[in-house]
Amino acid sequence: MAQGGKRQVKSLYVCRECGASFPKWAGQCSECQAWNALEESLAAPVSGTNSRYSGYAGATSPQIINLTDVESEREVRSSTGSPELDRVLGGGLVEGSVVLIGGDPGIGKSTLLIQTLARLSDSQHTLYVSGEESPRQLSLRARRLGLPTDKLQLLPETCVERIIAAADRERPQVLVVDSIQTMYTELLQSAPGSVSQVREAAAQLVHFAKRRATAVFLVGHVTKEGSLAGPRVLEHMVDSVLYFEGEAGSQFRLIRTIKNRYGAVNELGVFAMTDKGLKEVSNPSAIFLSRQAETVPGSIILVTREGTRPLLVEVQVLVDESPLANPRRVTLGLEQNRLSMLLAVLHRHCGIGMFDQDVYVNVVGGVRITETASDLAVLMAALSSFRDRPIDLGLIVFGEVGLTGEIRPVPNGQERLREAAKHGFKRAVVPRLNLPKQPIQGLQVTGVDKLSDVLEIC
Numbered sequence: 001m002a003q004g005g006k007r008q009v010k011s012l013y014v015c016r017e018c019g020a021s022f023p024k025w026a027g028q029c030s031e032c033q034a035w036n037a038l039e040e041s042l043a044a045p046v047s048g049t050n051s052r053y054s055g056y057a058g059a060t061s062p063q064i065i066n067l068t069d070v071e072s073e074r075e076v077r078s079s080t081g082s083p084e085l086d087r088v089l090g091g092g093l094v095e096g097s098v099v100l101i102g103g104d105p106g107i108g109k110s111t112l113l114i115q116t117l118a119r120l121s122d123s124q125h126t127l128y129v130s131g132e133e134s135p136r137q138l139s140l141r142a143r144r145l146g147l148p149t150d151k152l153q154l155l156p157e158t159c160v161e162r163i164i165a166a167a168d169r170e171r172p173q174v175l176v177v178d179s180i181q182t183m184y185t186e187l188l189q190s191a192p193g194s195v196s197q198v199r200e201a202a203a204q205l206v207h208f209a210k211r212r213a214t215a216v217f218l219v220g221h222v223t224k225e226g227s228l229a230g231p232r233v234l235e236h237m238v239d240s241v242l243y244f245e246g247e248a249g250s251q252f253r254l255i256r257t258i259k260n261r262y263g264a265v266n267e268l269g270v271f272a273m274t275d276k277g278l279k280e281v282s283n284p285s286a287i288f289l290s291r292q293a294e295t296v297p298g299s300i301i302l303v304t305r306e307g308t309r310p311l312l313v314e315v316q317v318l319v320d321e322s323p324l325a326n327p328r329r330v331t332l333g334l335e336q337n338r339l340s341m342l343l344a345v346l347h348r349h350c351g352i353g354m355f356d357q358d359v360y361v362n363v364v365g366g367v368r369i370t371e372t373a374s375d376l377a378v379l380m381a382a383l384s385s386f387r388d389r390p391i392d393l394g395l396i397v398f399g400e401v402g403l404t405g406e407i408r409p410v411p412n413g414q415e416r417l418r419e420a421a422k423h424g425f426k427r428a429v430v431p432r433l434n435l436p437k438q439p440i441q442g443l444q445v446t447g448v449d450k451l452s453d454v455l456e457i458c
Contacts, residue, residue: 013038014195019233041196081119084280088242088255090263096213098206102220103244108253108278109219113176115277120174121151127172131158131182145277160185160201164208172214179219199233206237247366267307285312285423288365298385301396302377303416304369310419314364317381322358333363342379342401349405349451373410375401380454394426405451409433429457
């Protein structure tokens with residue numbers, strides 16, 4: 001027993017990547033193999049039942065049930081008042097769901113959430129918990145954005161136990177915690193923002209959300225690599241993970257769904273930052289298609305797909321003679337290794353080598369494309385720039401290119417073609433297996449099987 005009646009404090013070392021704990025420090029985590037990831041954490045022993053489980057249904061007397069006995073009612077969703085935010089959430093906000101929103105500092109996370117709460121406060125009971133900004137700062141921001149503040153309730157607090165106690169009294173239907181890295185629990189003695197504090201604070205908030213059927217938004221910081229700060233287990237604990245993206249100096253903001261237990265992943269919401277806050281962009285294809293009036297080499301339109309939304313974006317490629325022994329391969333919005341692979345396929349099956357050329361690829365508007373449907377567009381734009389031969393402004397393409405030079409089909413080809421026709425495009429080059437069963441009015445579709453079939457087009 002410690003002297004003076006003080007409780008004994010145990011020192012642990014917790015991995016900031018996976019959350020595993022160890023009694024002593026080591027250079028490498030034995031669980032996830034991450035180097036220099038163990039951080040010291042002071043944890044006080046807790047006697048009796050863990051307080052975060054108190055009151056949670058079924059915690060003291062667990063019962064085994066049959067899955068057929070569970071009532072499978074459809075989840076109750078409520079609109080946030082923002083169609084783009086509803087889209088990335090899977091159709092609206094679900095009772096008892098926990099949503100983690102991450103993004104760079106100043107990108108608009110707090111602005112979006114205070115706008116959302118201001119809209120919801122007319123019909124629902126809401127509570128905004130601020131651990132970073134003072135009530136005066138939030139009041140000034142709300143007035144600057146022209147938001148109604150008469151029903152918007154604020155709680156400046158960082159202790160999770162006091163936050164949950166206040167929420168138990170107020171019974172909010174929607175709760176915002178800004179941010180999870182500033183929260184701490186009295187069960188631990190480590191500093192706020194440490195791995196153990198972030199994990200334990202998030203666990204208590206998740207249990208509160210399920211117990212009270214309260215929708216909870218958690219704001220998370222990101223590291224310099226762009227991932228959410230704190231243990232990776234944080235992303236597994238919540239129901240949805242949203243990432244705020246945006247180029248520096250651009251007014252457009254993208255919200256991408258990385259995880260969603262109540263809807264599709266990789267959904268994309270588009271917003272524009274204005275002097276009155278974030279405004280929804282209902283037709284993002286029109287933004288990304290702001291092309292020049294005349295045809296230029298190296299530019300082509302791709303029909304990509306983000307979640308359930310087909311999206312038209314411009315892909316630009318610049319091919320120039322390289323003065324270096326190892327030519328550059330630079331990509332913005334695409335995977336760099338895939339560009340090197342596509343250029344190798346072009347050389348092997350079409351006899352066109354760019355081994356002495358620098359190749360730069362850019363997806364206009366800051367969109368990041370992760371699907372393979374961009375392969376054909378990248379190669380056609382590269383050929384256009386290499387040959388200095390412009391591509392018709394009314395042409396759109398999509399398709400995956402295999403290592404043997406074949407053009408493979410991609411999912412949802414019909415929806416992509418209809419989206420292109422809606423924006424006035426006249427021609428399309430697609431994989432032959434993606435040809436529409438019924439003609440699409442105003443759109444001439446050409447199917448190709450091999451990469452060599454498109455050489456005469458560009």
